[in-house]
Amino acid sequence: MHGGDIYRNSIVSDFSVNINPLGVPDEVQWVLTEAALHANKYPDIVHEALVGDTAALFDVSEQTIVYGNGASEIIMAICHAINPKRALLVAPCFSGYETCLKGVNPKCKLLYYHLSEENDFELHHDFVERIIVEKPELVFLTNPNNPNGKLIDKDLLDDIIETCDKTGAVLVVDECFLPLTGKDMQRSVIQDIQSHKSVIALRAFTKSFAIPGVRIGYAICSKEAMADQLKSHLPEWNLSIFAQMAGVECLKHHEYLEKSVKVVEEERYFLTHEMKKLGVKVYGSDANFLLFKCNNFELKQQLLEYRILIRDCSDYEGLAKGFYRIAVKQHNENEGLISALSDVLF
Structure with a gap:
């Protein structure tokens, strides 16, 4: 898997x-070593420093940010919060979405939009039509897609967001690999996320800073109410003090x-x-x-x-x-x- x-x-x-x-950047490695000296303390239950720095970096409200024990924990929280009867996925794509959807609701109808090998596995505009016709409650996209690494055309992604706004579907855009494309600021949905109804941008330090063993990811939601929903499906103290300190350091580099x-x-x-x-x-x-x-x-x-x-x-x-x-x-x-x-x- x-x-x-x-x-x-x-x-x-x-x-x-x-x-x-x-x-791992040297500074982050050093902070992880230092964090061991604080292992006798509870981590900050609201991740105040981490959330504050993230909000400042992306110019978004702190109340729209949700941190998790890796992006995978947030994906599970999203599936619990929405509990969709119908969900639309791209194929091929990251298998974690399907795993969480099936775990939360085995009766959830999984709808697949199959990418074409002949077209280099690129997403095309008929994906918009699938949203309109199928009426999913939850849509997952990975940008760039995994396993083929292609970015979604910006105009197409804008159309997908507008369509989800109109149909009421929650759109999750997984941007975990986006910072390593060199086109982060041009392609991220975070730029104007708060002008939309139900968009969730998903990110992690795992790929960008080479710390998969630390387990730290986050979501930025278009509305505070959505962030509150996700938080209600996460455990307390879900980030270790190692993850919190490493995350704060990563945001500087x-x-x-x-x-x-x-x-x-x-x-x-x-x-x-x-x-x-x-x-x-x-x-x-x-x-x-x-x-x-x-x-x-x-x-x-x-x-x-x-x-x-x-x-x-x-x-x-x-x-x-x-x-x-x-x-x-x-x-x-x-x-x-x-x-x-x-x-x-x-």
Whole structure:
């Protein structure tokens, strides 16, 4: 279901999880070490410093911000709060939405909009028509989409938001990978989120700051009432003092993200170019990961012999055997992957 299973494999290079290739910033690592000195205290139950800094960064009301133990906890809270009878998902996309929807309401009708392989798995305008016709109560979008990494066209996303406003659907836009595209400020729905009825922007420090083990994510809601609903479905003290202190520090380091974007762009080009030379079909991506297809159905297992882990995407709705996803990592690891692929495929 997910990447990152390093606990049952002996791995040197984990390409199965899409975290920032630069790793944890030194300042954040230091704060995590310092947080151990405060482990004898309860964390702030309302995350005051974290919420205040987030509100200032995005120029939104503090009352519209909801923090969680990773974005996954917030997704579950959204599903509990809305408890939809009908939900619309893109396929392929992150499997966590489906898991939460089924867990909250096994009778929820899951509606899939299947992206076309021939169109590089891009979202098209007929998605708007699906919302109008199907009348879902909850719509999930990932921008950029996972596993293919394509950004949603801005005009199309604006139309989707307006359509959801008119139909009454709650729209969740998962932007967890957006800061690593270099187009965060141009493409985020947060810019004018409070002018809409029921939009939720979902984010996490997991990918951008390479701290999946810390577990910290947040939502920015268009209305305070929606944020209050989500909070009512979250446990008290759901963030550790480690997560709170790390989050506050992460919000200070925009220069780290700018540097990361440059590395991602250069290495994404390198991987795409080299994999195509090996005869692999690589799909266009704006993110820090690539979806590719080859006719070797045992590729994941074979790369484990080189202690390299990749993501087999055959369990995604809308994909079949032969589809794989890799993270964009630093150059030496990317070279190692290309070398291993060359050995395995030839």
